[in-house]
Amino acid sequence: MTPEVQGHSGCLIKVVNDGNNLFVLKGTTDPGYFNRLVAQARKQQAASEVAYQHIRVPRIHSVEQTAEQVVVKMDYVYSKNFVEHFENSGFEQIDYFTRALIYFVEKELERSPVQTVPSKVVTDKFADVYRKVMRNPALAEDAQVAAIMERSEIVMKSLDNLDIPVGQCHGDLTFSNILFNGNNYFLIDFLDSFIESPMLDLVKIRQDSAHRWSQLMFTRKFDQVRLRIICDYIDRIIDGHFSKYTWYRDYYLPLQILNFLRILQYAHNEEVISYLKRELSDLLQLPDKL
Numbered sequence: 001m002t003p004e005v006q007g008h009s010g011c012l013i014k015v016v017n018d019g020n021n022l023f024v025l026k027g028t029t030d031p032g033y034f035n036r037l038v039a040q041a042r043k044q045q046a047a048s049e050v051a052y053q054h055i056r057v058p059r060i061h062s063v064e065q066t067a068e069q070v071v072v073k074m075d076y077v078y079s080k081n082f083v084e085h086f087e088n089s090g091f092e093q094i095d096y097f098t099r100a101l102i103y104f105v106e107k108e109l110e111r112s113p114v115q116t117v118p119s120k121v122v123t124d125k126f127a128d129v130y131r132k133v134m135r136n137p138a139l140a141e142d143a144q145v146a147a148i149m150e151r152s153e154i155v156m157k158s159l160d161n162l163d164i165p166v167g168q169c170h171g172d173l174t175f176s177n178i179l180f181n182g183n184n185y186f187l188i189d190f191l192d193s194f195i196e197s198p199m200l201d202l203v204k205i206r207q208d209s210a211h212r213w214s215q216l217m218f219t220r221k222f223d224q225v226r227l228r229i230i231c232d233y234i235d236r237i238i239d240g241h242f243s244k245y246t247w248y249r250d251y252y253l254p255l256q257i258l259n260f261l262r263i264l265q266y267a268h269n270e271e272v273i274s275y276l277k278r279e280l281s282d283l284l285q286l287p288d289k290l
């Protein structure tokens, strides 16, 4: 199996047959990534024990760590990726999927009471991102990036302490981390987040539904118009549903800006950088080109 949806982690994904059952081995030999992969497996394991409507999580069977590598063994999910699924879905199925996402986040919200997160958590994160952007040679001399950072700094500094739900989140809930099997959706690639908030899952969902990030990463040709219509549709429903929450209305924008900046800080690919500059300029209401 060669996955069409490429992740960023550089982990190796292998499908193995063990006693007539198929498993996925996700492994890394990068010691800098060991802790992250172990934490990811723990988070996925915990989520696989919760019952969600239509949302499932592949069960983790083992996490093996040696001096050379970490290998996580989980259930193999026979599935389609989001592009294959969206290309073959009518609006009824898209509605079903959107509702499943809403149920999932609502369930997280039940376990995530609104708490006060000091604004420093966000401004410290922003300061760290700022330093990394300035150290990235592909960004440091770019005038548009400079304008983006300047405007973002104003947004981040204007934040008071944040009253947002804290407790549970997937951590990287883009469409590329959802495997589609009919009307069941399997979540993979969990990630520790700097604030464990369902709010950040909404930010990640909308990174795709509003900003179509995962399509940028997709390696084969697909029906862009159809995907655009479907994403816009999903986005309208998600945004409409969660707009009833004050924390969503107040913090979605600054947290989405921070989310894109966190991708920007490590970006090297020219196409990805132009995409990020365009989306960030849009969110910050800056002209597209200086």
Ligand SMILES: Nc1ncnc2c1ncn2[C@@H]1O[C@H](COP(=O)(O)OP(=O)(O)O)[C@@H](O)[C@H]1O
Pocket: 003, 004, 005, 006, 007, 008, 009, 010, 011, 013, 024, 026, 058, 074, 075, 076, 077, 078, 079, 176, 177, 179, 188, 189
């Ligand atoms: N449990 C699984 N069952 C089937 N395919 C999987 C499974 N886990 C991962 N994959 C495949 O590997 C791809 C990358 O997996 P992912 O965990 O998202 O890696 P990365 O951290 O690199 O993003 C997925 O898009 C999917 O195609």
Ligand SMILES: [Mg+2]
Pocket: 006, 007, 008, 176, 177, 189
């Ligand atoms: Mg992934």
